[in-house]
Amino acid sequence: MENLAVTVAYIGETKGKGLLASRDIKAGEVIMQERPIVCCQFSWNAAYNYLACDYCMRSLESTEDNVRRLTCKADLVLPFPECCPTSKDRQTKCPACGIQYCSEDCKQEAWKRYHMTLCTGTQGQNPSHPLVVLNEAWKQMHYPPETTSIILLARIIAMVRQAEDKAAVVNTFMQFCHRTVNEEQEIAHKLLGDQFSGQLEVLRELTSKAVYSDEVQHWLTPQGFQSLIALVGTNGQGVGTSPLAQWVNNVSNLELSPDQRKAIDLFIDGVYEELENVAGGFLDAEGSGLYVLQSACNHDCEPNAEQTFPLGDSTLVLKAKRDISQGEEICVSYLDECALSRSRHSRSKILKENYLFICHCNKCLSQAGDDSETSEDEDLSEDD
Incomplete structure (x- = not known):
């Protein structure tokens, strides 16, 4: 973790802890850089052949292979192949189960942290293996667009099982918010509603079969399992x-040259247009991760910072969207651009269901009495 310009501090009773700027920060500047404690590719994303390192989520496809697959154009040729970031000669796989990694380092780290427990031990998927059964059950309950994965939860449990200091690892994860409800505001997490109680019990039983041990039995009780679901659902980045x-x-x-730049810009625009027509918005290898500092960063509907992944792996880089003064709270949006453009009512609904709070940022407060902010998109958001 590289902490460049932030401190974690108590913000207030409503927000709890948050990130404050420890110095003045300029627009576009990197605020901090952080690797996740654990991350995982989404199950359906992997099923759709978005090849990614099982540890750091770096894409395993060359740029040309990636674009050919997503545009369905097998003869497409990208210029400047030297700009492709993928190093296929460094890629490797688990000799037992065939899981792929971008490097030997990632393979060793995965084995040391969780893969020794989760390795299925068979080249290709054994449909009867408890972990495969668990993942398939999850996929049938949660269709794209995905927000988390049951395998992320399994990796958390496996990390405790493999740790020398198991209590320390449990304590690390319990420092994340893991409330199933916000009792003060009477909000329950959307994954834990009564309509999902049957699904949760199925997932709990399958998870117990896949990764049970005495060290983690507290997480595999009905209450403990709900706590874990809330943890990955609320904190997953x-x-x-x-x-x-x-x-x-x-x-x-x-x-x-100017002519070369104009030509390549037109080419890139054409590629993205074709990708939009064929693949829509599903262009990346996507997943979810848990980050210690990022989890302390509160939401604002007009954020002064944004999360980016410019290194091509799961390393999170927080950048300033505008100038930030020393002592000012650093906030990001928990919502995507589409959700941010919706009404206050719609934004509030998403935040309550996924993050268990009611937003009181300046934008929401200024729109609280505006009738136009309870508009047509409410009907759409009710079905999301």
């Missing part, structure tokens, strides 16, 4: 990695 985005960035740093 979305991760997206793309060899195309990195290739575009590398191309932008090339020294080209």
Whole structure:
């Protein structure tokens, strides 16, 4: 973890802890850089052949292979192949189960942290293996767009099982918010509603079969399992990695003539247009991770910072969207751009169901009495 310009502090009774700027920060500046404690690719994302390192989520496809797959154009040729970020000669896999990694280092780290417990031990998927059964059950209960994965939860349990100091690892995860309800505001997490009680019990039983041990039995009781679901659901930070985005960035740093720059910009625009037509918004290898500092960063509907993944793996880089003064709270949006553009009512609904709080940022307070802010998109958001 590289902490550049933040301190964790108590913000107030409503927000609890948050991140404060420890110095003045300029717009566009990197505020901090952080690796996750654990991360995992989404189950359906992997099923749709978005090949990513099982440890750090770095894409395993070359940029050209990635674009050919997503545009369904097998003969598409990308210029400047030297700008492709993928190093296929470094890639490796678990010799027992065939899980793929971008490097030997990632394979060793995964084995040391959780994969020794979770390795299925068979090349390819054994449909009867308890972990495979668990993952397939999750997929049938949670269709794209995904927000978390049951395998992330399994990795948390496996990390405790493999740790020398098990109590310390449990304590690390319990420092994340793991409330199933916000009793003061009478809000329950959407994954834990009565309509999902049957699904949760199925998942709990399957998780117990896949990763049970005495050290984690407290997490596999009905109450403990709900706590774990709330933990990954509330704190999971979305991760997206793309060899195309990195290739575009590398191309932008090339020294080209004005005519060459114009031509490549038109080419890139055409590629993205074709991707939008064929693949829609599903361009990245996507997953979820748990980050210690990022989890302390509160939401604002007009954030002064944003999460980015410019290194092509699960390393989170927090950047300032505008100038931030020393002592000012650093806030991000927990909502995507589409959700942010919706009414206050819609934003509030999403935040309550996923993060167990009612937003009182300046934007929400200023729109509280505006009738136009309970508008047409409410009907749409009720079905999300």
